[in-house]
Amino acid sequence: EAGVTQFPSHSVIEKGQTVTLRCDPISGHDNLYWYRRVMGKEIKFLLHFVKESKQDESGMPNNRFLAERTGGTYSTLKVQPAELEDSGVYFCASSQAARGTQYFGPGTRLLVL
Amino acid sequence: QKEVEQNSGPLSVPEGAIASLNCTYSDRGSQSFFWYRQYSGKSPELIMFIYSNGDKEDGRFTAQLNKASQYVSLLIRDSQPSDSATYLCAVSSNDYKLSFGAGTTVTVRA
Numbered sequence: 001e002a003g004v005t006q007f008p009s010h011s012v013i014e015k016g017q018t019v020t021l022r023c024d025p026i027s028g029h030d031n032l033y034w035y036r037r038v039m040g041k042e043i044k045f046l047l048h049f050v051k052e053s054k055q056d057e058s059g060m061p062n063n064r065f066l067a068e069r070t071g072g073t074y075s076t077l078k079v080q081p082a083e084l085e086d087s088g089v090y091f092c093a094s095s096q097a098a099r100g101t102q103y104f105g106p107g108t109r110l111l112v113l
Numbered sequence: 114q115k116e117v118e119q120n121s122g123p124l125s126v127p128e129g130a131i132a133s134l135n136c137t138y139s140d141r142g143s144q145s146f147f148w149y150r151q152y153s154g155k156s157p158e159l160i161m162f163i164y165s166n167g168d169k170e171d172g173r174f175t176a177q178l179n180k181a182s183q184y185v186s187l188l189i190r191d192s193q194p195s196d197s198a199t200y201l202c203a204v205s206s207n208d209y210k211l212s213f214g215a216g217t218t219v220t221v222r223a
Contacts, residue, residue: 004156031209042117043157043201043213056210091156098209099145104156 004105012111018080021108025094032075038088082112119202119214127222132189134217136202146185149201192221
């Protein structure tokens with residue numbers, strides 16, 4: 001069974017540009033989560049999807065971040081326009097049930113210059 | 114005050130010794146507690162979860178939870194070089210949103 005996959009693995013962009021991160025959860029997992037770890041800080045929750053619906057987006061830092069999960073399969077996280085403080089590692093996780101084990105992807109390392 | 118705090122590392126232990134990792138949390142309503150292991154550049158991998166006070170053992174790993182003290186720990190017995198990694202404590206009060214500590218890096222010396 002394939003694990004959670006994320007694309008790209010690394011992204012280097014300039015301030016003001018747009019970046020879109022993609023996450024493919026484990027097949028059959030209705031619950032999908034985005035987390036972020038900025039340099040020197042803890043991994044922080046961003047949002048939670050159940051199928052295509054946003055259940056909790058309380059961790060989204062501001063309106064420059066937009067997450068979607070059309071069709072309830074893969075998800076995208078768009079940052080527009082990117083700022084320097086957006087640099088970090090963006091993790092996606094999925095679980096079969098809301099209380100189930102969250103399986104993490106390898107992360108996307110974003111560097112905004 | 115941070116939601117989840119872990120003992121600062123790095124922690125260096127000789128092969129075969131016990132590595133002891135500690136974690137405290139601030140939300141008294143927390144219900145679920147997890148330990149993730151993360152190798153450098155890799156994804157966090159769940160190694161233990163615990164919901165009730167007391168000890169839970171799985172192979173060489175033992176998780177201990179004391180809700181009254183808001184404390185959870187992880188013991189790694191017979192530490193092996195392959196246990197060298199960063200260990201993340203995560204806590205949840207609503208069954209899905211994980212709050213992580215900063216992690217403790219463990220190095221097992223051969």
